[in-house]
Amino acid sequence: MSAITARLATRLGALCRNAAAALVAGVWRKASVAEVRDRLAALPVRDQVAIVGGILTALMLLSLLAAQFGIVGMLVFWLTVVVIVN
Numbered sequence: 001m002s003a004i005t006a007r008l009a010t011r012l013g014a015l016c017r018n019a020a021a022a023l024v025a026g027v028w029r030k031a032s033v034a035e036v037r038d039r040l041a042a043l044p045v046r047d048q049v050a051i052v053g054g055i056l057t058a059l060m061l062l063s064l065l066a067a068q069f070g071i072v073g074m075l076v077f078w079l080t081v082v083v084i085v086n
Contacts, residue, residue: 017041017048020055026084 021037028036040048059081066077 013052016052016056020052022085023055023059023081026086 017040018033018037021040022033024040025031025033025036031039040051043051063074063077066073069076
């Protein structure tokens with residue numbers, strides 16, 4: 001793997017991990033985003049990939065379900081995501 005590809009993969013992994021941490025911290029109100037991010041970073045890479053991939057897959061499947069209800073469904077989906085993250 002070239003150096004550029006490795007750097008891009010590392011950056012993409014960090015972005016996905018941060019997004020997943022924000023979603024988990026939004027649902028699990030006792031922990032902040034930084035705490036969830038630190039706990040996730042402390043796990044082995046295989047566990048990190050499984051957790052982040054599961055969360056982002058669930059988010060994608062929920063967005064596909066919301067898309068079945070048209071614009072109103074997508075608006076409700078995005079509003080829910082914004083409320084959970086904030």
